[in-house]
Amino acid sequence: MAGFVGLFGLGLLIYVVIFQPIQHTTAVAEGVTRELFSGIIALEILYALLVTIIFQKWAGISTFDGGLKAGAIIGLLLGLCTGLWLYSTTTLYDHNIVWWHGLTWAIRFGVAGGLIGWVLGR
DSSP states (O other), X not given: OHHHHHHHHHHIIIIIIISHHHHHHHBSSSSOOOOOHHXXXXXXXXXXXXXXXXXXXXXXXXXXXXXXXXXXXXXHHHHHHHHHHHHHHOSSBOTHHHHHHHHHHHHHHHHXXXXXXXXXXX
């Protein structure tokens, strides 16, 4: 639950509240996206579950600091992959989307990973 709160809360803050105008200026085509919060909630729960399983079963991470570092690395890699995928398979974004996703995912997953590590250590 802590990982979901971190991922969803920061995603909402970063993508909707703070940087929504910037995201729309990098899109090549306007008005072709849709927002389905149920889908977003489901994917954030699945990402949090994935990180929790990695930390608990394989990495043995049980501190905020350890979770922050590992979560940021996981987020960076997943974000870069997602950015490359969007850039390579659509005409909606320019090359900046790769770096944007890498950075924002590293931040989100870092905080969520820290929260997950903290909860696992309690």
